[in-house]
Amino acid sequence: MRNIFTALRSVRLALVLITYIVMTGILASLVPQGRDASYYFSSLSAPLAALIVETGFRDFYGSVLFLVPAFLFFANLSVCSAFRFARELKKGRAGRHGPDILHLGLVLLLLGAVLGHAAKQSHPAWQGFARLGKGEAVELPNGRLLLLKSLRNEKYPDGRDKDWVSTVEVSEAGRIVIPSYEIRVNHPLRMWPLSILQASYGAEGVLELAGPSNSTLSLSVGEYIDAGEGRLMLVSVDPDSGLATAREEGEKGTRTVSLAKGSKVGAFTVQGAGEEELSGLQAVYDPFYPLVIVAFAVIGLGSFMTFARRLGEIRA
Amino acid sequence: MNALPTIAFALILLSAAIQTPFLFRREARPDPVSHWALAIAFLDLAAVTGGRSIAIGFPALTGTFESLVFFSALICLIALIYRLQRKIAFLPLVQFGATIIAAAFLAVASSPIAPRDLLAPIPALRSGWLVLHVSLSFIGESFFVASFVASIAFLASRNEEKKRDYDRIAYTAIGAGYPVFTAGALVFGAIWAEQAWGSWWSWDPKEIWALVTWLTYTVYLHVRLVRKRKDALPSVVAILGFLCALFTFFGVNFLLTGLHSY
Numbered sequence: 046m047r048n049i050f051t052a053l054r055s056v057r058l059a060l061v062l063i064t065y066i067v068m069t070g071i072l073a074s075l076v077p078q079g080r081d082a083s084y085y086f087s088s089l090s091a092p093l094a095a096l097i098v099e100t101g102f103r104d105f106y107g108s109v110l111f112l113v114p115a116f117l118f119f120a121n122l123s124v125c126s127a128f129r130f131a132r133e134l135k136k137g138r139a140g141r142h143g144p145d146i147l148h149l150g151l152v153l154l155l156l157g158a159v160l161g162h163a164a165k166q167s168h169p170a171w172q173g174f175a176r177l178g179k180g181e182a183v184e185l186p187n188g189r190l191l192l193l194k195s196l197r198n199e200k201y202p203d204g205r206d207k208d209w210v211s212t213v214e215v216s217e218a219g220r221i222v223i224p225s226y227e228i229r230v231n232h233p234l235r236m237w238p239l240s241i242l243q244a245s246y247g248a249e250g251v252l253e254l255a256g257p258s259n260s261t262l263s264l265s266v267g268e269y270i271d272a273g274e275g276r277l278m279l280v281s282v283d284p285d286s287g288l289a290t291a292r293e294e295g296e297k298g299t300r301t302v303s304l305a306k307g308s309k310v311g312a313f314t315v316q317g318a319g320e321e322e323l324s325g326l327q328a329v330y331d332p333f334y335p336l337v338i339v340a341f342a343v344i345g346l347g348s349f350m351t352f353a354r355r356l357g358e359i360r361a
Numbered sequence: 362m363n364a365l366p367t368i369a370f371a372l373i374l375l376s377a378a379i380q381t382p383f384l385f386r387r388e389a390r391p392d393p394v395s396h397w398a399l400a401i402a403f404l405d406l407a408a409v410t411g412g413r414s415i416a417i418g419f420p421a422l423t424g425t426f427e428s429l430v431f432f433s434a435l436i437c438l439i440a441l442i443y444r445l446q447r448k449i450a451f452l453p454l455v456q457f458g459a460t461i462i463a464a465a466f467l468a469v470a471s472s473p474i475a476p477r478d479l480l481a482p483i484p485a486l487r488s489g490w491l492v493l494h495v496s497l498s499f500i501g502e503s504f505f506v507a508s509f510v511a512s513i514a515f516l517a518s519r520n521e522e523k524k525r526d527y528d529r530i531a532y533t534a535i536g537a538g539y540p541v542f543t544a545g546a547l548v549f550g551a552i553w554a555e556q557a558w559g560s561w562w563s564w565d566p567k568e569i570w571a572l573v574t575w576l577t578y579t580v581y582l583h584v585r586l587v588r589k590r591k592d593a594l595p596s597v598v599a600i601l602g603f604l605c606a607l608f609t610f611f612g613v614n615f616l617l618t619g620l621h622s623y
Contacts, residue, residue, distance in 0.1 A: 056587050063576050070576075074569045074617065106564050158561065201481050208484050230484035231491075231556045242559050243484075329559035337561060341548050348540040355536050355586075 053124040062118040066111075073105040119155050122148055143354055147347025153340035161333040164238075171330035174244065176323040177211075185328060187239055189217045194225065196324040198246055209246035211324040228326065238332035245325030250282025252289050252304065254313040262313060265321070272311040277302070282318045289318040363477075365409045366430060366467060372402040373437065373464045380457045389452050389523075396444040399437045399460065406434035406467075417481040422495040425614065426477050429470035431496070435503035436463035443507060449533055450526040458510030474615065490553035497545025498571075502606050504538025505578070507531075509603035512596035525591075531599050532585055539578050546571045566617040570609035577602040 052058060077084070080103060085094035101108030126148035133141050165172065171186040177193040185191055192214045199208040209230055215223040228234050234241040252264040264270055269278045275295025282289045289304040308315040331337075376398035383392045409430050413421035421427040440459040444451065469475060508531040515527035550571065551561045562568060581602060585595040 056583055060580055060583060063580050067573050067576050067580075070569050070573050073564075074566045074573075074613075078564070161561070203481075205481065206484055207481065208487060231488040231553070233556060233559075240559060242556075244559075327559055331555075331559075334555075337551075337555075341552070344548060345544065348543055352536055352540045356533070 050124065053121055054128045055121075056125070059118070059121050059125065062114050062121060065114050066118065069105065069110065069114075073102070073111075076102060076105075078106075079104055115155075119152065122155075123152050126152065141354070143347055143350030143352075145347070146343060147351055150340050150342075150344030150347050153336060153343060157333045157337035157340050161331050161337065164332050165330055168330050171239065172328055174325065174327050176245075176247075176249070176325050178249075178321045178323050183326075185215075185236075185239065185241075186330070187236065189215050189222065189236070191215050191241065191326070193324060193326075196246070196322060198322070206246070209243050209324065211243055211326060213241070213326075233329075235334075237334065238330055240329045240331065240334070242327045242329060243324070244327035247323055247325070248320040249323050250279065250284070250289065250318070251321040252279050252282065252291075252318050253316040254310060255316050256313045261316070263321070270310060270313070277310055282320065284318070284320045287318050289315070365405050365412075366470060369402040369405040369409070369433070370464060370467045370471070372398045372405065373433075373460055373467065376402070377457060377460045377464065380453060380460065383453045384457055386453075389450070391444055391451050391453060391456070395460075396441050396456075399441045399444075399463075402463075403434050403437040403441060406430050406437065410434065413479060416479055419482055419487060420492045420496070422492060423482045423486045424476070424478070424480070426470050426475040428495065428499070428610075429466050429475055432499045432503065433463045433467045433470065435499055436460075436466070436506050439503045439507055443530075449529055452511075452514070452523065452526055452530065454514045455507060455510050455527075455530055458513070459506050462506050462510070469611075485557050488553050488556065490549050490556065494545055494549040494553050497541050497549060499545075501538040501540075501542025501545055502610075504534045504541070505599075505603050505606055508534040508538070508599045512599040515596040516593060516600075528591055528595070531596065535578055535581055535585075535599060535602075539582065542578070543575060547575060567609065567613045570605065570613050574602060574605040574609050577605050 076097060082094075082098045082103070085097050085103060088094075089097070097103050101110060105111050126145050129148075130142065130145040133145065168186075173186075175183045177183060177196075179193060179195055182190050182192040193211055194214050195212045197210050198206060199210060201207045211228045213223070213226055213228060213234065214221060215226070215234075215236070223234075223236075226234050228241055228243045230243045233243070250266040254262040254264060254270070256262060262270070264279050266279050266281060269276050272293060272295075275293055275297075278292045278294070280290045280292055280301070287306060291302050291304055291310075293300050293302050304310070304315050304318070306315055306317055376395040379392055379395040379398065383390065410421050410427065413427060422431055436459050440456050440463070443459070444456050511527045511530040511534065515524055515531065518524050518527060550568070554563065554568075555561045577598060581595055581598040584590045584598060
């Protein structure tokens with residue numbers, strides 16, 4: 046037991062592990078990750094492809110090749126920090142805890158990263174992506190309802206995109222929790238443990254339809270509508286000409302049809318075809334977000350204490 | 362505005378030319394003029410960055426050309442500070458090496474691989490965290506330039522006293538640059554990534570190489586600080602660290618693709 050402890054707190058072990066992670070990290074950055082086995086066999090020599098596939102190197106950061114040394118490094122860092130902290134405490138050198146605090150921050154960071162990753166894996170339904178138009182709503186995994194009140198694409202004078210902004214309202218069981226919040230790129234909405242990010246922005250073709258009793262309906266590209274003898278899917282829209290292309294699927298087979306203002310679709314009549322702006326919002330689940338932030342703060346404090354003292358020594 | 366980088370390049374080359382004869386003197390005495398050329402080159406390049414920032418309404422650090430100009434400016438500033446400070450020994454080769462590296466980066470900036478198009482950043486790049494991420498990364502790496510030159514000089518030198526001085530310069534430069542690089546490349550980079558993409562870390566080639574660079578300098582600090590090695594090993598590690606930093610910047614940008622391919 047004592048030997049294991051001695052080995053775990055050794056700087057030599059830390060150096061060996063860091064060197065291993067550096068060398069394999071370099072190799073992993075050169076080998077495309079996460080592809081099917083067939084990709085490696087079609088683009089590399091058979092022995093090399095077999096080596097990459099059999100060893101798990103194609104998913105290096107999820108394989109034992111990385112996880113075992115990373116766990117050892119975590120253990121090494123933890124034991125080394127605890128040992129060093131106790132030693133400095135015995136010597137009564139309070140001013141020399143900078144490296145301990147820095148190492149503690151790294152331990153917390155690794156913990157936060159691992160726990161955050163595990164939480165994401167165990168809660169896949171808590172993450173997702175939705176494209177919403179103005180006035181549309183989506184139910185969040187925490188049971189709340191997110192309504193897109195308005196959206197805009199801010200532009201530079203040369204016409205390029207500057208920022209995408211979605212103004213949302215969040216309610217829970219009919220009660221408004223957040224009346225209005227502007228989600229921007231790099232400015233997510235935080236509702237621990239969820240974050241809602243502005244991920245994309247775009248326009249999508251839409252067909253405006255008028256139905257019986259003055260009812261109206263908007264059909265987006267990819268959506269279906271009952272067309273009497275079969276069903277019809279909107280394929281594309283040309284906003285300039287106002288024409289739409291749809292695929293009619295019925296008992297007689299499938300055919301492509303062109304739709305213009307006044308065309309009949311089952312009980313509906315086409316009123317027009319155009320584009321609707323859509324905001325792409327991404328839900329991210331990370332209950333350990335605060336832990337990572339604390340870890341960064343601890344790393345910052347530890348770095349400052351360590352290097353300020355060292356540079357002070359050099360200056361002296 | 363277009364002539365400013367060329368003027369800075371000429372000033373840096375002039376500075377290097379003035380420094381050259383002093384490299385061969387037995388006594389390590391600084392020349393009295395070259396650092397002023399570096400000071401003007403720094404101000405010139407700072408004006409380029411400032412002017413482009415005003416033009417696009419955002420800190421001009423998001424393109425290859427802008428990054429190289431900023432990096433060259435910082436290296437000139439580090440060389441200037443090293444020349445003016447009195448705490449550690451002045452060795453002309455370190456200032457000369459840093460000057461040559463600043464000129465080399467500026468030469469790359471004027472090549473076709475670094476287009477000068479004046480473009481405001483895309484939405485994902487409009488972040489204060491990104492500005493901290495990029496600027497602090499380059500500040501840290503500009504200290505690594507000094508350690509790189511000092512480490513090469515350490516390996517090349519046969520004079521024990523000079524070796525001690527080169528070692529001290531390398532150690533001091535890494536000691537100053539490492540926490541800044543840690544904050545910029547890793548901490549602020551991760552915070553920005555979480556806000557932009559919803560993930561602190563994505564194992565993207567740029568991230569992996571930044572981590573490789575950071576770990577290499579971590580090895581340096583542990584070899585030099587904890588194990589107190591003062592032989593060739595720390596210098597070799599410091600040289601490898603800077604080569605990793607170079608690959609993180611150039612190699613990943615031009616040879617590998619990933620989330621950082623803007």
